[in-house]
Amino acid sequence: xxxxxxxxxxxxxxxxxxxxxxxxxxxxxxxxxxxxxxxxxxxxxxxxxxxxxxxxxxxxxxxxxxxxxxxxxxxxxxxxxxxxxxxxxxxxxxxxxxxxxxxxxxxxxxxxxxxxxxxxxxxxxxxxxxxxxxxxxxxxxx
Amino acid sequence: xxxxxxxxxxxxxxxxxxxxxxxxxxxxxxxxxxxxxxxxxxxxxxxxxxxxxxxxxxxxxxxxxxxxxxxxxxxxxxxxxxxxxxxxxxxxxxxxxxxxxxxxxxxxxxxxxxxxxxxxxxx
Numbered sequence: 001x002x003x004x005x006x007x008x009x010x011x012x013x014x015x016x017x018x019x020x021x022x023x024x025x026x027x028x029x030x031x032x033x034x035x036x037x038x039x040x041x042x043x044x045x046x047x048x049x050x051x052x053x054x055x056x057x058x059x060x061x062x063x064x065x066x067x068x069x070x071x072x073x074x075x076x077x078x079x080x081x082x083x084x085x086x087x088x089x090x091x092x093x094x095x096x097x098x099x100x101x102x103x104x105x106x107x108x109x110x111x112x113x114x115x116x117x118x119x120x121x122x123x124x125x126x127x128x129x130x131x132x133x134x135x136x137x138x139x140x141x142x
Numbered sequence: 143x144x145x146x147x148x149x150x151x152x153x154x155x156x157x158x159x160x161x162x163x164x165x166x167x168x169x170x171x172x173x174x175x176x177x178x179x180x181x182x183x184x185x186x187x188x189x190x191x192x193x194x195x196x197x198x199x200x201x202x203x204x205x206x207x208x209x210x211x212x213x214x215x216x217x218x219x220x221x222x223x224x225x226x227x228x229x230x231x232x233x234x235x236x237x238x239x240x241x242x243x244x245x246x247x248x249x250x251x252x253x254x255x256x257x258x259x260x261x262x263x264x265x
Contacts, residue, residue, distance in 0.1 A: 037216030
């Protein structure tokens with residue numbers, strides 16, 4: 001049954017040295033969440049160039065010289081953008097895996113292993129991110 | 143067992159919707175990343191290619207639902223993070239209003255963009 005547990009103020013980040021696995025999972029989930037919603041607004045802003053491409057000269061679309069294509073391909077030609085994309089993948093993969101962990105915690109499944117599943121989320125995120133680096137850096141130079 | 147750690151009201155609509163959208167987003171976000179980085183490389187994206195994908199009604203609706211679910215999940219998460227941080231009173235109401243306006247703006251703009259991609263004329 002329910003028992004009293006005083007977690008203290010986790011929001012006081014000065015206590016980070018006392019944090020356990022579950023608290024780190026909570027902080028990482030929050031941090032990656034902020035990144036993802038920030039990215040979503042930026043993403044829609046960049047994709048909004050589609051409005052210009054759709055209303056512009058159709059021959060530009062056919063030749064790939066419309067504003068949407070040139071904006072995206074221009075961004076993708078920058079090494080720093082590719083690095084940021086790898087970062088975005090890492091953030092998204094962790095948020096997904098830890099989110100699955102949270103759904104299980106909510107369902108009361110595997111509560112005793114919640115710290116282990118956090119470590120598993122971190123390791124899997126690292127593996128997927130590293131394995132994706134060649135794909136993300138394909139065709140770009142410094 | 144343990145006490146609740148979540149900042150959401152137990153059994154609340156926000157809590158439930160956050161989890162329903164999470165389950166949907168897990169699948170669609172993974173698909174989206176895979177589709178636009180591994181199947182089609184982001185560097186090779188063209189307007190013509192985007193148009194071809196978005197002209198498919200199923201894909202179009204999935205992307206619009208993805209936008210709505212993602213915006214709700216993200217903004218609701220931010221709001222709850224701030225409430226958890228101790229936001230209350232008038233500030234809480236103002237933040238909620240700003241977040242709702244930002245969300246509606248993002249969804250409206252996103253749907254407008256999606257329609258432009260799919261070649262749907264807006265009169």
